[in-house]
Amino acid sequence: MIMRSDASPTLIRLNDYRAPAWRVAQVELAFDLGIDTTEVTSRLRLLRDPDQHEPLRLDGEGLELLSITLDGEALPESAWRYADHVLEVDGANDGSVLETRVRVQPAANTALEGLYLSGKRESGFLLTQCEAQGFRHITFFPDRPDVLASYTVTLRADRDRFPVLLAGGNPDGHGDLENGRHWARFVDPHPRPSYLFALVAGRLQKIEQDYVTSSGRAVKLVIWAEPDAIGHCHYAMDALERSMRWDEQAYGREYDLDVFHVVATHDFNMGAMENKGLNIFNAKYLLADPDSSTDDEYRAVEAVVAHEYFHNWSGNRVTCRDWFQLSLKEGLTVFREQQFSADMNSPSLKRIEDVALLRRAQFPEDAGPLAHPVRPAQYSEINNFYTATVYEKGSELVRMVAGHLGRAGFRRGMDLYFSRHDGHAATLEDFLRALGDANAIDLMPYLAWYSQSGTPRLTARGHYDAAQRTYTLTLSQHTPPTAAQPQKQPLPIPVKLALFDRAGRMLPLHLAGDATSTPAATTERVVVLDRAEQAFVFHQVDAAPVPSLLRGFSAPVILECDYAPGELALLLRHDVDGFNRWEAGQQLAARAFDNLRDGAGTSALDAWCDALAALFGETTLDPALLADLLTPPGEIELSERERLVDPSRVHALRLQLQERLARRIGGDTLLQRYEALASHTNRDLDALSQARRRLKRRVLDLLALVDADRAQKLATLQYDNAPSMTDRLAALAVLARGNAPQAGAALVHFRQRYADSPLAMDKWFSVQTQLPGDIVLARVRELEADSAFTLKNPNRVNALFGAWARNNPDGFHRPDGSGYRLLAERLAELDALNPQVAARLATAFNGWQRLEPTRHAVARAAIDALAGRPGLSRNLTEIVQSMLH
Numbered sequence: 101m102i103m104r105s106d107a108s109p110t111l112i113r114l115n116d117y118r119a120p121a122w123r124v125a126q127v128e129l130a131f132d133l134g135i136d137t138t139e140v141t142s143r144l145r146l147l148r149d150p151d152q153h154e155p156l157r158l159d160g161e162g163l164e165l166l167s168i169t170l171d172g173e174a175l176p177e178s179a180w181r182y183a184d185h186v187l188e189v190d191g192a193n194d195g196s197v198l199e200t201r202v203r204v205q206p207a208a209n210t211a212l213e214g215l216y217l218s219g220k221r222e223s224g225f226l227l228t229q230c231e232a233q234g235f236r237h238i239t240f241f242p243d244r245p246d247v248l249a250s251y252t253v254t255l256r257a258d259r260d261r262f263p264v265l266l267a268g269g270n271p272d273g274h275g276d277l278e279n280g281r282h283w284a285r286f287v288d289p290h291p292r293p294s295y296l297f298a299l300v301a302g303r304l305q306k307i308e309q310d311y312v313t314s315s316g317r318a319v320k321l322v323i324w325a326e327p328d329a330i331g332h333c334h335y336a337m338d339a340l341e342r343s344m345r346w347d348e349q350a351y352g353r354e355y356d357l358d359v360f361h362v363v364a365t366h367d368f369n370m371g372a373m374e375n376k377g378l379n380i381f382n383a384k385y386l387l388a389d390p391d392s393s394t395d396d397e398y399r400a401v402e403a404v405v406a407h408e409y410f411h412n413w414s415g416n417r418v419t420c421r422d423w424f425q426l427s428l429k430e431g432l433t434v435f436r437e438q439q440f441s442a443d444m445n446s447p448s449l450k451r452i453e454d455v456a457l458l459r460r461a462q463f464p465e466d467a468g469p470l471a472h473p474v475r476p477a478q479y480s481e482i483n484n485f486y487t488a489t490v491y492e493k494g495s496e497l498v499r500m501v502a503g504h505l506g507r508a509g510f511r512r513g514m515d516l517y518f519s520r521h522d523g524h525a526a527t528l529e530d531f532l533r534a535l536g537d538a539n540a541i542d543l544m545p546y547l548a549w550y551s552q553s554g555t556p557r558l559t560a561r562g563h564y565d566a567a568q569r570t571y572t573l574t575l576s577q578h579t580p581p582t583a584a585q586p587q588k589q590p591l592p593i594p595v596k597l598a599l600f601d602r603a604g605r606m607l608p609l610h611l612a613g614d615a616t617s618t619p620a621a622t623t624e625r626v627v628v629l630d631r632a633e634q635a636f637v638f639h640q641v642d643a644a645p646v647p648s649l650l651r652g653f654s655a656p657v658i659l660e661c662d663y664a665p666g667e668l669a670l671l672l673r674h675d676v677d678g679f680n681r682w683e684a685g686q687q688l689a690a691r692a693f694d695n696l697r698d699g700a701g702t703s704a705l706d707a708w709c710d711a712l713a714a715l716f717g718e719t720t721l722d723p724a725l726l727a728d729l730l731t732p733p734g735e736i737e738l739s740e741r742e743r744l745v746d747p748s749r750v751h752a753l754r755l756q757l758q759e760r761l762a763r764r765i766g767g768d769t770l771l772q773r774y775e776a777l778a779s780h781t782n783r784d785l786d787a788l789s790q791a792r793r794r795l796k797r798r799v800l801d802l803l804a805l806v807d808a809d810r811a812q813k814l815a816t817l818q819y820d821n822a823p824s825m826t827d828r829l830a831a832l833a834v835l836a837r838g839n840a841p842q843a844g845a846a847l848v849h850f851r852q853r854y855a856d857s858p859l860a861m862d863k864w865f866s867v868q869t870q871l872p873g874d875i876v877l878a879r880v881r882e883l884e885a886d887s888a889f890t891l892k893n894p895n896r897v898n899a900l901f902g903a904w905a906r907n908n909p910d911g912f913h914r915p916d917g918s919g920y921r922l923l924a925e926r927l928a929e930l931d932a933l934n935p936q937v938a939a940r941l942a943t944a945f946n947g948w949q950r951l952e953p954t955r956h957a958v959a960r961a962a963i964d965a966l967a968g969r970p971g972l973s974r975n976l977t978e979i980v981q982s983m984l985h
């Protein structure tokens with residue numbers, strides 16, 4: 101049950117931070133586990149800050165207090181108070197031991213925060229989720245990340261119902277009890293905050309692997325899943341070993357316990373959780389097999405396994421002082437995960453994928469009512485701040501700093517950061533200071549990036565002086581005001597650049613005033629713009645060059661540079677920076693989109709189509725890169741460039757853009773390429789096999805735009821013969837999106853074939869949400885009436901409502917407001933079950949303020965109506981209120 105009384109919008113402020121008045125040295129927890137009720141006994145050895153004189157206050161939410169003793173004495177009722185989620189206790193001293201016994205109700209916990217049941221009550225298992233503030237739903241505690249304690253955890257339960265008992269730390273004994281019960285104990289030698297606590301209990305199966313760290317420590321790796329899923333955990337195990345090895349080599353970081361447990365659950369609010377020694381994963385990011393997972397999902401499993409493992413150092417050994425510092429662990433860990441994935445796969449494809457995600461998810465956040473700095477200054481509900489800004493933009497900030505220090509310098513800095521703050525709770529200042537100290541550089545100017553929201557616009561203007569043989573590049577920056585921050589300051593923006601001549605060759609760079617520039621100058625370098633405007637003069641330039649700017653996306657900004665279409669086409673053909681090559685194509689595609697929208701000229705459209713048609717014939721190009729080059733910016737990205745957004749028009753224009761491209765390449769050429777690629781069909785996971793599938797999907801999508809009939813026939817064949825989910829789903833998407841006559845039979849087949857695979861069924865829901873505008877709403881209503889749909893499962897909710905509202909703008913933004921009303925109604929229902937998931941889904945309304953007037957009016961009405969509902973959670977209230985301001 102959700103407490104309804106806490107919807108008051110109390111703001112927590114970064115500036116109000118105070119060190120804790122009470123800390124905890126040691127925690128002893130004992131659980132008597134049961135599905136309906138679980139009893140938790142906690143013994144806390146308390147430490148008092150001698151300089152503070154507050155009474156002992158512990159957080160606790162929804163706890164039924166059974167008993168309480170202080171230093172072994174039962175406390176009279178007058179000596180404690182439990183109200184408003186705080187237990188206040190009189191008479192505690194430094195060194196006191198407080199013991200509480202509470203009862204909680206796992207099966208009734210639909211919010212999936214604290215202790216809850218995954219799956220059905222007869223067959224499911226118990227588990228916990230504590231980040232950010234779930235521990236207070238389990239026991240009384242100063243539930244804040246700067247209270248680090250040593251944990252001893254004893255689990256007791258019925259042996260038949262809960263044969264497997266797990267908690268974080270090293271195993272410290274187990275045995276039998278009376279009445280068919282048993283126990284197991286775990287001790288964690290490393291002090292840690294309460295948000296990293298975890299336990300799991302139930303009928304799970306395992307796969308195991310021995311691992312020896314580089315210094316020779318033997319570690320047992322164990323992955324746990326329900327019996328039908330355990331066979332799909334081998335890829336995750338492989339990814340885990342590679343992650344561990346990589347962190348040893350890249351950062352000198354080793355694992356520090358005797359065992360490392362990983363558990364999969366289908367009922368999880370987020371992607372995965374880095375609990376110390378006991379990572380818990382949304383099954384979506386752990387299970388992988390070719391029959392039910394796509395190539396993209398394999399890569400996501402690899403990335404998330406690595407991410408959670410890397411947290412063991414960036415997050416667990418060095419944790420956050422308070423939740424405002426969340427990006428200290430998340431931005432840094434996303435960055436480390438991105439480095440790892442780049443090393444395992446293709447660096448430029450990885451960069452393309454990451455930047456595309458940043459633009460799709462973070463730029464719109466930074467441009468709308470939910471804009472907040474990477475380190476927010478205040479929040480009402482911390483769970484609303486696990487955002488693309490904190491994660492993805494946070495990673496970009498680490499990347500800038502890492503780029504500034506260079507490979508060796510960054511490693512030196514990270515070594516100092518880890519050693520200086522090991523076992524402590526740190527801040528973003530600590531991070532920048534350690535990296536700077538190790539390199540005798542002041543990195544504090546980068547702090548401004550953490551406190552300022554909004555995406556900076558970087559404007560570049562080039563001027564060539566033939567007489568002087570100089571090229572002057574003038575860079576300027578401007579950050580538009582955001583919701584809470586009208587004034588913006590200039591930021592340090594590292595711009596990695598190169599200059600190309602008209603034949604597509606890179607020029608040596610002789611930058612004026614640069615001591616390092618020698619006759620054998622390099623062809624690529626970084627300049628840092630750290631004021632509003634600055635000019636950089638390059639010498640010995642024989643003809644007007646074409647600049648390649650922000651190479652590798654060296655800063656998270658929006659670049660505005662008035663390239664001629666032919667210049668972008670030149671970079672698209674010749675740039676050796678794989679990322680910038682793709683980027684030139686994206687810029688050109690956006691201009692081509694403008695051509696179609698404005699009906700004035702086709703020079704960009706022609707240049708884009710011609711360049712890609714030429715690249716299409718090049719056999720040496722990586723098929724995966726070609727697939728990405730053939731994909732124009734998405735509808736959300738294109739909408740960001742519009743002053744008033746009409747999602748249907750953006751959708752239609754983007755289709756038209758791709759149709760032009762498909763015609764320019766030619767139906768026969770597409771067909772030939774499709775057939776050549778189809779002749780390689782397999783289910784292997786090597787890079788080339790994956791790349792071919794990716795290109796095949798793209799080519800089939802393009803073919804569908806010029807010869808729908810033909811494409812649908814091929815898709816039907818591909819569906820029927822697909823050896824892997826990647827091929828099967830790609831084919832199904834062509835049929836479903838095109839509302840093809842063959843779609844119905846394929847969907848019925850899929851529904852039956854995968855009825856027992858929740859992850860595959862999620863895809864069945866998602867793929868049907870991509871029907872064109874006017875007909876999708878009826879389908880969404882049919883799908884939510886399907887017996888396989890439930891609002892209680894976050895993955896299913898996101899597969900249906902998330903995929904519809906986020907990935908099908910034309911189908912969500914119906915001009916009559918029917919889409920908005922449906923989503924708002926479901927959000928209210930969902931909020932009563934799971935506020936975190938409801939609040940996250942509600943962000944699909946982001947951007948409504950820039951909609952054209954008709955949609956704007958009906959969107960406002962739907963959001964207003966939602967805001968007016970009584971009893972909304974604090975989570976949803978905060979999102980909806982920001983949305984309306």
Ligand code: PHE
Nearest residue numbers: 231232370371372373374486
């Ligand atoms: N800390 C997790 C991660 O990024 C995300 C998470 C947050 C999971 C809150 C659950 C709850 O790895």
Ligand code: ZN
Nearest residue numbers: 407411430433
């Ligand atoms: Zn994380």
